[in-house]
Amino acid sequence: MRNYGGLVDAARCFARDRSGNFAVVFGLAASMLTLGVGFSVNISQLYNARSSLQGVVDAAVTSTARDLTTGVIKEADANKSVQAFLDANSQAGVLQANQIVMDRLIVDKTAKTVQADVHADIALYFPIFGLSDMRRVGASTTALYSDKSIEVAMMLDVTGSMAQNIRGKTNKIGDLQTAASAAVKDLLDNNIDPKNPRVRVSIIPYAEAVNTGGLAGSVFVEQKNGPDLPPPVDAPVSVAVVTPPDNCATERKDKDGYADYSSDGPSQPRLNNSGRTYLARVNRDDHMSRNCPKPALIPLTADKQKLLDTIAAFKADGVTAGGIAAQWGYYMLSPTWRSAIVDAKLGTGPANFDVKKVAKVAILMTDGQFNTAFAGGRGAPKSQNAGQMSRGNAEGICANMKRDGIEIFTIGFDLDDPSMTSTEKDQAKTVLQHCSTADTSSLKHYYEAATGPELDDAFSAIVQNIERLTVTK
Structure with missing residues (x-):
């Protein structure tokens, strides 16, 4: 084997x-x-x-x-x-x-x-x-892209609370001047053709009233114990002759003495309670003090230096009539004021309301509670104080502005100031939130700023949002 x-x-x-x-x-x-x-x-x-x-x-x-x-x-x-x-x-x-x-x-x-x-x-x-x-x-x-023109009205608070404090630690008026000047430059630097500017800006400094400057002819100066309405157009000339103490104006009043929320021009004919025609000039209330803001409002212009010079002249003084500020911002964007502005040789005035051709924008800035008014809104309780009237008037005017297609941005500056009560802070924030256009997913409209740099950032963000508006609406 x-x-x-x-x-x-x-x-x-x-x-x-x-x-x-x-x-x-x-x-x-x-x-x-x-x-x-x-x-x-x-x-x-x-x-x-x-x-x-x-x-x-x-x-x-x-x-x-x-x-x-x-x-x-x-x-x-x-x-x-x-x-x-x-x-x-x-x-x-x-x-x-x-x-x-x-x-x-x-x-x-x-x-x-x-x-x-x-x-x-x-x-x-x-x-x-x-x-x-x-x-x-x-x-x-x-x-x-867009071929829209842009009109911006900046309503800026120059009241006493904006002053540099006695220890020099804060200078809110200086912060405002820096931020507003930068915003004006950013907006107007977009203009290529100076003879046909795409962007124009109006500035309305406000305190107890608004200094109307070259538009003083649109103001009716009330007299102590006198009427709240301008005289009828057929009244004797001597009745209408009043020497104004300044160029300031407060609210426009209707025939019953209530604040008028319309944007009608000063030459708009109205009927008084006797059926006689008068022109819708804006009141200078006889209770107003002499604290008229020194810098006058500037209607829409592309003259950068003129705007910057006005901002540089800001002086902090007086109390806060926010409703009056909103009113004059509305006027500077309303085409019904065009003839008054042209007649005063202050520019060509606002364009017609047309969301396809022009973006109209208002920026309302304040550092505190609206606390001054000389006329209340129709239907408001008679017991309202000046602060309630001012806030109510501002919100009523803002509602009309938004109805007309005006985009409103608001800025609350240093609203957590310890000198303000919690109620005052809440009221200040609430009126600004109500006045502003509702936020969208891409556009913010209400801003708060605690410091100068934050105020500058708020204005800068609004300028960027204004450009976005021209291609989104």
């Missing part, structure tokens, strides 16, 4: 030796792992390329839309503008120079939109066997 022991042992050794099997399995696994890593790298590369491409085209179209809005370029220049931006930023992220190709640019003059479609061909880091080593990624974006 043959001895097969050695053969059996050799077979057993071969069976136990798995090194060859492992090499085969390892080779297959390594190949799959390499392929997986390659796919992952390529996917990451394409994702980053698409993200970079989207960022570049978004910025290019947004920049072009902004230039169309501000008048830097015309619609015919949009293609050149987008292409120049793409060329200048073609190496963003993982992109290489001259990779971005613009497929098409559409400027829709009816919808006021700019749309760009672009692509880039990307060379893959890990070409896969049997597949092209290039991949195309695309991106598209659309942005709105």
